[in-house]
Amino acid sequence: FEHILDQLVEIGLLKHTVPLADFLYHAPSAQWVFWRPWFMLSLAATVLILVLALYLWLCNDRLSKEVALRKLRESEIMQLAQRDPLTGLPNRLSLMNRLREQIAQPAPGCLLFCDLDDFKRINDNFGHSQGDAILCQLAHRITSAIGHQCFFARLAGDEFILLLPGYNLKQAHDVAEVLRLVMAAPFETDGQTMQVGISIGVSHYQSGWSAEQWLIQADKAMYCDKGVALTALVEQSG
Incomplete structure (x- = not known):
């Protein structure tokens, strides 16, 4: 404290050295009590600055965590918006975005439009829960095979789309054969064994098509296939 008093005299806050006994009061409890107002203000200001700095740091840390959490939630929402909740496959929105990106490539490739045959009968006879189970098994089978x-995306209901980037018609035909083999194995759900047929339409991208036109051509090929046989393959290049 004597050193502090000397410093205060040097900077002009005190005109002359004050006896230490006059500067501090020694309480009977042996605790030092500061009675100089300016000293109390300095101490209070220092404490206030430290508390304020701590508060700002905590606020900044909390804000950073909230921003990170918000970004994570936005990412999760975006994922949910582009995923089919039943199968976990990309949904129609995600598919169309992917097709628009693909047609900008030098060799967009082929689309396989897959539709289950007489799937309504399964839902009507065994219930929608059984139908949903088959769709999930189908998604797993094909995802594992390609x-x-x-x-691979779920367009709607029992319609699925397989995009083959850079593939020609022959290569797409080979993939379609693989899908037919994958679908040939019976499906088992809740003690029931079911055979499910599939119709496949193939469309090779033609210059000038939009993503929607490409999908429509594959859809037309698939409907032509349904009129031929349950698991036949129709190739359509334009």
């Missing part, structure tokens, strides 16, 4: 470079 390569990672392919894009």
